[in-house]
Amino acid sequence: MAEPHGATALSARGGATTGPVLEVEGLTSSYGPVRALDGVSLRADAGRITAVLGANGAGKTTLLRTISGLVRPTSGTVRLNGEDITKAPVEAMVGKGMAHVPEGRGVIAELTVDENLRVGSLFRGKVGKDEFDRIYDLFPRIAERRNNHAHTLSGGERQMLVIGRALLANPRILLLDEPSLGLAPRIVAQIFGLLRQLVDREGLSVLLVEQNARSALSVADVGVVLNLGRVVVTDDARTLMADEDLRHAYLGF
Amino acid sequence: MTDSQTPSGAGAATDEAPVTATAAANAPSAQATGGRSFLPKSTLLRHLLVLVVCAVGAVILLESTSPFRNSQFATLSYYAIAAGGLTLLTGLNGQISLGHGALMAVGAYTTALMLDVERGEDPLPLPLILLLAALAATVVGAIVGVAAARLHGPYLAGATLALAVGLPGLAIYFHDTFGGEQGMTVRAPRAPEWFTSFIDTVSGNPASGTKWLAYVGVVCLLITYFFLANLVRSRIGRTWRAVRDQDVAAELAGINLGTWRVLAFTVSACAAGLAGGVLAIVVRLAAPSGFTLVLSLSLLTAIVLGGLGSLLGALLGSALLVFLPPFVTDLGTEWGLNSTEAAQLAPFVYGVVLVAAMLFAPAGFVGTIRMRWLTMRAKRAMAASAGSTSRG
Amino acid sequence: MNVTLTGLTEGMVYAAFALALVLIWRSTRIVNFAQGSMAAATAFIALSLIQNGQSYWVALIVALASGFVLGAVVERVVIRPVEGGPELNAVIVTLGLFVAIQALIAIIWGSSFESFPAPFGLEGFQVGDSRIAFTPNSVFVIGAVVVTMALLIALFRFTRVGLAMRASAFGQEVARLLGVKVGRMLTLGWALAAVVGSLAGLLIAGGEFVYPAYMDSLIVFGFVAAVLGGLDSPVGAIVGGLILGLALSYVSGYVERGSALVNVSALVILMVVLLVRPGGLFASSVARRA
Numbered sequence: 001m002a003e004p005h006g007a008t009a010l011s012a013r014g015g016a017t018t019g020p021v022l023e024v025e026g027l028t029s030s031y032g033p034v035r036a037l038d039g040v041s042l043r044a045d046a047g048r049i050t051a052v053l054g055a056n057g058a059g060k061t062t063l064l065r066t067i068s069g070l071v072r073p074t075s076g077t078v079r080l081n082g083e084d085i086t087k088a089p090v091e092a093m094v095g096k097g098m099a100h101v102p103e104g105r106g107v108i109a110e111l112t113v114d115e116n117l118r119v120g121s122l123f124r125g126k127v128g129k130d131e132f133d134r135i136y137d138l139f140p141r142i143a144e145r146r147n148n149h150a151h152t153l154s155g156g157e158r159q160m161l162v163i164g165r166a167l168l169a170n171p172r173i174l175l176l177d178e179p180s181l182g183l184a185p186r187i188v189a190q191i192f193g194l195l196r197q198l199v200d201r202e203g204l205s206v207l208l209v210e211q212n213a214r215s216a217l218s219v220a221d222v223g224v225v226l227n228l229g230r231v232v233v234t235d236d237a238r239t240l241m242a243d244e245d246l247r248h249a250y251l252g253f
Numbered sequence: 254m255t256d257s258q259t260p261s262g263a264g265a266a267t268d269e270a271p272v273t274a275t276a277a278a279n280a281p282s283a284q285a286t287g288g289r290s291f292l293p294k295s296t297l298l299r300h301l302l303v304l305v306v307c308a309v310g311a312v313i314l315l316e317s318t319s320p321f322r323n324s325q326f327a328t329l330s331y332y333a334i335a336a337g338g339l340t341l342l343t344g345l346n347g348q349i350s351l352g353h354g355a356l357m358a359v360g361a362y363t364t365a366l367m368l369d370v371e372r373g374e375d376p377l378p379l380p381l382i383l384l385l386a387a388l389a390a391t392v393v394g395a396i397v398g399v400a401a402a403r404l405h406g407p408y409l410a411g412a413t414l415a416l417a418v419g420l421p422g423l424a425i426y427f428h429d430t431f432g433g434e435q436g437m438t439v440r441a442p443r444a445p446e447w448f449t450s451f452i453d454t455v456s457g458n459p460a461s462g463t464k465w466l467a468y469v470g471v472v473c474l475l476i477t478y479f480f481l482a483n484l485v486r487s488r489i490g491r492t493w494r495a496v497r498d499q500d501v502a503a504e505l506a507g508i509n510l511g512t513w514r515v516l517a518f519t520v521s522a523c524a525a526g527l528a529g530g531v532l533a534i535v536v537r538l539a540a541p542s543g544f545t546l547v548l549s550l551s552l553l554t555a556i557v558l559g560g561l562g563s564l565l566g567a568l569l570g571s572a573l574l575v576f577l578p579p580f581v582t583d584l585g586t587e588w589g590l591n592s593t594e595a596a597q598l599a600p601f602v603y604g605v606v607l608v609a610a611m612l613f614a615p616a617g618f619v620g621t622i623r624m625r626w627l628t629m630r631a632k633r634a635m636a637a638s639a640g641s642t643s644r645g
Numbered sequence: 646m647n648v649t650l651t652g653l654t655e656g657m658v659y660a661a662f663a664l665a666l667v668l669i670w671r672s673t674r675i676v677n678f679a680q681g682s683m684a685a686a687t688a689f690i691a692l693s694l695i696q697n698g699q700s701y702w703v704a705l706i707v708a709l710a711s712g713f714v715l716g717a718v719v720e721r722v723v724i725r726p727v728e729g730g731p732e733l734n735a736v737i738v739t740l741g742l743f744v745a746i747q748a749l750i751a752i753i754w755g756s757s758f759e760s761f762p763a764p765f766g767l768e769g770f771q772v773g774d775s776r777i778a779f780t781p782n783s784v785f786v787i788g789a790v791v792v793t794m795a796l797l798i799a800l801f802r803f804t805r806v807g808l809a810m811r812a813s814a815f816g817q818e819v820a821r822l823l824g825v826k827v828g829r830m831l832t833l834g835w836a837l838a839a840v841v842g843s844l845a846g847l848l849i850a851g852g853e854f855v856y857p858a859y860m861d862s863l864i865v866f867g868f869v870a871a872v873l874g875g876l877d878s879p880v881g882a883i884v885g886g887l888i889l890g891l892a893l894s895y896v897s898g899y900v901e902r903g904s905a906l907v908n909v910s911a912l913v914i915l916m917v918v919l920l921v922r923p924g925g926l927f928a929s930s931v932a933r934r935a
């Protein structure tokens with residue numbers, strides 16, 4: 001159906017990867033009679049940014065929500081580090097090394113910045129102060145506001161906060177849902193630059209869902225184009241960038 | 254006014270050859286309506302016909318049962334009148350009310366005051382008194398409705414809860430007028446001459462006071478349900494449903510949500526007031542202890558059990574309120590409970606029923622059965638269409 | 646003066662009960678109308694113990710503990726299925742519980758009025774040559790509520806469980822994604838709220854009569870107090886409780902035969918607040934702070 005050999009072809013081309021962190025196979029899920037995902041297969045490797053692209057309603061958000069268990073698939077499997085997590089409870093995902101930053105920032109507005117970060121570390125038990133400091137070093141702008149309520153933050157600061165909070169879990173893979181939504185291009189570039197650094201330096205894997213295909217492809221290693229719940233193509237980000245017909249047809253630029 | 258007759262179009266389609274599978278799919282339902290085609294097309298006339306049939310049925314029922322059953326039917330009628338109004342409010346317009354017990358109190362006290370005349374004087378005619386009872390509750394309902402129109406869900410429940418708990422306090426405060434905690438005993442109106450002769454010609458039974466009250470209750474019930482049924486089918490009913498399901502769309506279509514919510518509350522309060530009036534003459538007492546929160550909650554049980562928004566459901570639910578308590582109380586005494594403990598089994602069952610209905614059958618009794626029936630019909634229609642396509 | 650003191654004492658109890666409602670509303674968007682019946686049930690458990698010779702304090706602790714269990718069981722068994730569903734369904738479920746538990750109390754313990762002991766004296770303190778309406782038991786009531794509130798604040802502010810509960814209340818989905826066991830936190834929230842409600846029920850019963858429906862007024866007062874404070878804010882609930890306590894105390898103290906009007910006054914206050922400031926008295930200033 002949706003090019004099941006695409007993924008294997010990629011790893012051959014990819015060179016120095018350390019293998020898949022996340023493998024999704026034949027994932028299908030529906031909202032009532034509407035089928036939102038129709039046999040989606042993809043993989044995300046360590047040390048790589050995988051961007052899932054597509055128009056509004058292509059199924060991008062549903063894909064992330066199904067991977068992290070918020071939506072239950074009707075068929076298909078999700079594997080994390082080789083372990084089948086298709087039926088694992090949502091609460092257990094972060095402990096297994098997967099951090100999902102949902103669409104629309106996902107800060108808890110009623111808590112302070114510091115409390116938001118602490119919620120992210122709760123599942124690990126006691127967490128040393130140095131780990132919080134590491135996050136604050138990464139995002140000095142939110143460090144200044146650590147005792148403010150999260151609802152006073154700007155859009156960019158909120159995005160930094162939720163990414164920082166996700167990193168506090170020391171994940172192997174980070175699922176990001178539309179991080180660029182509503183942010184100034186400068187801020188988007190800053191956040192994406194930081195992601196690139198983390199991926200290159202620490203071997204983190206990122207699965208990025210974006211409608212803003214141009215920015216996403218500029219930072220990603222691999223692009224997966226989704227249309228009406230099916231994978232249209234999976235390829236190297238630069239190749240996708242170069243494919244003018246594909247860009248016009250599915251990515252809108 | 255033929256909105257319930259949707260399959261009539263499909264009936265026309267069957268006159269032509271059923272070329273498409275969809276037309277064939279409609280055919281069975283068209284035949285089903287064909288079977289009922291002797292009913293008049295106009296909703297009003299159809300409801301009138303049903304009214305007459307029910308009236309005759311009620312006379313037969315009341316004349317063939319014991320005086321004890323007669324008094325149970327009188328009780329049933331006031332529960333059903335109030336529940337009918339409440340189901341319109343909650344089911345059709347999406348507003349909950351725990352204050353209907355208090356509105357019934359308004360009607361009951363009005364009736365009690367009207368019947369409380371000096372010895373030798375004649376009170377106003379009974380229909381007029383009951384009308385005034387309904388009117389008094391309507392006025393109170395309109396006032397409460399204005400406040401309630403801006404509330405929803407838990408806020409509305411809390412506000413009407415406060416009404417249910419608060420209003421009886423007024424009867425105690427003004428105890429010179431309303432008799433305080435003891436309440437007012439109601440002098441039951443006597444049966445008129447023509448009623449005695451009517452019963453005599455129909456069945457030859459003695460026309461007791463109980464029988465008269467049962468007839469008063471049932472007549473009020475039939476009139477109320479006739480009005481409510483027409484209202485539900487009318488433009489007003491459709492607008493209420495729109496306000497409930499699509500408030501944003503309704504508002505964009507120029508419907509003033511507040512006005513319609515107030516109207517629903519007012520109509521519903523009117524029914525509650527009439528119910529209270531009937532209650533007063535049947536029970537012969539209007540006292541604060543008769544209008545506790547449990548009364549409001551049993552009405553809620555009746556409409557939830559019957560399925561929100563269905564008049565038939567409200568009637569069946571009310572029947573349960575009347576016939577279930579003696580049954581479970583007997584059961585309780587059999588299990589060795591004393592009478593006061595056993596009397597509490599009924600409210601216990603109401604509560605459990607409310608919870609269970611929400612957990613297992615949110616559509617209620619009638620709703621669940623109707624759903625089954627519709628699914629079955631749809632399946633049969635599918636099968637028929639599959640058959641016809643395979644033949645064609 | 647005396648009227649004010651009575652009002653403050655009663656207001657503290659309303660505040661506690663309102664707080665119990667607010668705790669549940671914040672986390673599940675449900676007003677627990679069964680709170681009063683649940684509290685009454687625990688008060689009857691305490692009464693049974695006291696009548697069998699146990700001390701007030703043992704009875705109090707057992708009652709609070711049974712409140713905890715009752716709250717947890719109720720959330721798990723009947724509330725969980727309607728959480729996040731249509732708001733009317735949840736309202737009807739809590740109302741059903743309200744009647745069912747109240748009837749069950751009457752079946753088990755009977756419907757008659759029973760006197761409930763107070764742990765401290767009910768005779769007013771001597772000030773100069775007159776006795777004031779402030780009793781040792783009032784001190785206990787106020788103290789108990791203040792200590793409970795301090796404990797709750799400490800729990801929410803300074804503990805990991807408290808943080809997890811707040812996260813679950815304000816951002817269910819986000820909290821789950823961050824590995825917080827939200828279901829468990831909601832159950833805990835209901836259990837704690839039931840403990841606070843139970844405490845309010847025992848305090849109001851002290852030195853008075855209890856019967857299955859004795860909490861009916863308190864559920865209304867608690868609701869009114871909570872709405873006064875905006876329904877979302879614990880601080881608002883406490884302030885709302887005190888305001889309501891004072892207002893009702895003035896009505897019953899200064900209006901002739903005013904005690905019959907207390908319930909009606911609560912209704913009037915509620916209506917005015919809902920129509921004039923539906924978000925509560927402190928809608929803009931307090932709502933975000935808690």
